[in-house]
Structures are given as structure tokens and as C-alpha cells.
Amino acid sequence: MSTLYDSEATITERQNEVNAKRKRAISRARGESAGWIGYLFIAPNFIGFLIFTLLPLIFALFVAFTQWDVVSGLGGMQWVGLENFTTLLSDPSFWESARITLIYVGLSVPLTTVAGLLVALALNGPIPGRAVLRVIFFIPFIANSVAIATTWILLYHPTYGPINAVLKALGVTQPPLWLVSSQWALPALIGMAVWGGVGYASIIYLAALQDVPQELHEAAAIDGAGAWARFRVITLPFLSPAIFFLLVTGFIGASQNFGMINLMTQGGPGRSTTVLSYYIYQSGFQFYRFGYAAAMAWVMFLVVLLLTLLLWRIQRRGIFYS
Numbered sequence: 001m002s003t004l005y006d007s008e009a010t011i012t013e014r015q016n017e018v019n020a021k022r023k024r025a026i027s028r029a030r031g032e033s034a035g036w037i038g039y040l041f042i043a044p045n046f047i048g049f050l051i052f053t054l055l056p057l058i059f060a061l062f063v064a065f066t067q068w069d070v071v072s073g074l075g076g077m078q079w080v081g082l083e084n085f086t087t088l089l090s091d092p093s094f095w096e097s098a099r100i101t102l103i104y105v106g107l108s109v110p111l112t113t114v115a116g117l118l119v120a121l122a123l124n125g126p127i128p129g130r131a132v133l134r135v136i137f138f139i140p141f142i143a144n145s146v147a148i149a150t151t152w153i154l155l156y157h158p159t160y161g162p163i164n165a166v167l168k169a170l171g172v173t174q175p176p177l178w179l180v181s182s183q184w185a186l187p188a189l190i191g192m193a194v195w196g197g198v199g200y201a202s203i204i205y206l207a208a209l210q211d212v213p214q215e216l217h218e219a220a221a222i223d224g225a226g227a228w229a230r231f232r233v234i235t236l237p238f239l240s241p242a243i244f245f246l247l248v249t250g251f252i253g254a255s256q257n258f259g260m261i262n263l264m265t266q267g268g269p270g271r272s273t274t275v276l277s278y279y280i281y282q283s284g285f286q287f288y289r290f291g292y293a294a295a296m297a298w299v300m301f302l303v304v305l306l307l308t309l310l311l312w313r314i315q316r317r318g319i320f321y322s
Helices: 002-063 083-089 092-123 130-142 145-155 162-169 185-209 214-222 227-255 259-264 276-286 290-318
Strands: none
Touching: 002 290, 083 290, 092 130, 092 185, 092 227, 092 276, 130 185, 145 185, 145 259, 185 227, 185 259, 214 227, 227 290, 259 276, 276 290
């Protein structure tokens, strides 16, 4: 009898092993099929990135070491090595465009970040029509760029524009000529950039403000801390990740700004608003110096990358993550 029981136990164990192996095989097959399904879902995005981003980047890197007018086709490329890069180092137009870009980015991004914070703090309170005001402030960020450019061209009109009409009503006898003045065109573009970015920045801040613990504010108020002290010690540290995010993305976006400048000033008057991205466009599509334009684009990319990495290194010390 014991032998019979042992045989039945052995058979049962073998059946259990077979069932376990079968389950593992089925689960493995399902996992592999699920993995392939996941790859299929990301395939369109990956193919788009490969065709429209990675391959053009590699091609632009190759073009940066050539002299090419694009009209002559691929056969018209002439390998010149580092000549394009050495040329831009002695090109006064390149350095002037870099200086204008630095002014544009250095003013528009911090001003947008600060103005967005002020708007967010105002819209975070119990004010009438708060939801409607949030939508109104966000509209410029999603509005059509051509419509925005046309509107601001009319607003900045030196004779019939409402901005100068208000300035004259306030007693300014000779208001700025704005977009037709080499002195005021860049400040005009900076003001428009701040106006367009405040809504987006305020939405990011409003999301971050929801994570600020109200208990800390209540405890600080009981201890006698004023509004400014509570904001500086409690609110601002919790907003530091949002501030860092807006500074980095704003810096990258503003340094590449092209559309509004092309629509409103075309780099003028003179070269007063010719930022580096517009000078790259001129070199490539107006002067047909695609090799030189590609070299400038790669230098600009490396500078932006290095500054972004520097900001990322700085944020490790001054950013508070809750």
C-alpha cells in the first residue's frame, strides 16, 4: 500500500511541476506578446523622432563641415572642415546677434517668471470670476501667432496705436516709435514675450501652490509671522521646482524664438532685433550659406546645452523637493 501511495504522490508532484511549467510558459508568452504590443504603441512616435529629428540632426552636423547652397543639390557639397566654425568666430554679425539674443533671453525669461508668479498669487485667492480670469490669462499662450503679431503691430503703431495714445494722454509728448525704432524695437518684443508667457507660467505656479501645506501657514500665522515672512519661508521653497522648470524651459524656448520676430520686425530696424535664430535663418534661406547656418546652429545648441546643464547643477543646492 505504501508503494502505491508513493507512486500516486510522485505522479501528483510531476503533474504539479508540469502545470507550473505550463503556467510559466503561458505567462512568459503573454509577457513577450505584451512587450511587443508596447513596442507597437511607441513605434509611431519613435519613427517620427527618427525621421524628423534624429536624421535631420545628423545631416545638419555633416552640413556644418561643408559649403553648400542647397540649389546645386547634394552633389554641390564641398567639404571645408572647420572653416565655418572659424569664420563665425570672426563674424561681427554673429557676435552682435549673440549679444541681442542674450539681452532678449536675459530680460524676457526672468520678467515672465516673476510676472507669472504675481498673477498666480493673485488668482489663487478668493477673487470674483477667478476661473474666468485664469482662462483669459492663458489664452495668449494658445492663440494663433499670426493673430498675436498682427494685434501687437497695431498696438505698437507709432501714430494710431492705443499704447501711444495712452502715453500722450498721460503727458508724454514724444512717445516711442516702438517697432520702427532701432532703440525701442527689442524692448517692444520683450514686452510682448512677457505678455504671451505670463499665462502659462501662472498655470504652472497655480499647480505648485496646491501642494503648499496650509497647516504650515496657519502655524506660522499663530506664531506671529507676517504675510511676507510666510511667503519667503514657506511658499517660496515649495515653488522652487516650478521656478526652476520655468527658467530652464523659458531659456531654451526664448533662445530659439523666431516666429514673432519674423512676423513683426524681420530682424530690423537695421539689425536691432536680429537674434541668433533669425541670423541662422538669414544665412541659410536668404544668403544660401547652409553650411555656415548649420555651424551656427550647432554652436547655439552646445551653448544652450551647457547653460542648461549649469542650471541643472545649481538646482541641486537651491531647489526644495517636498
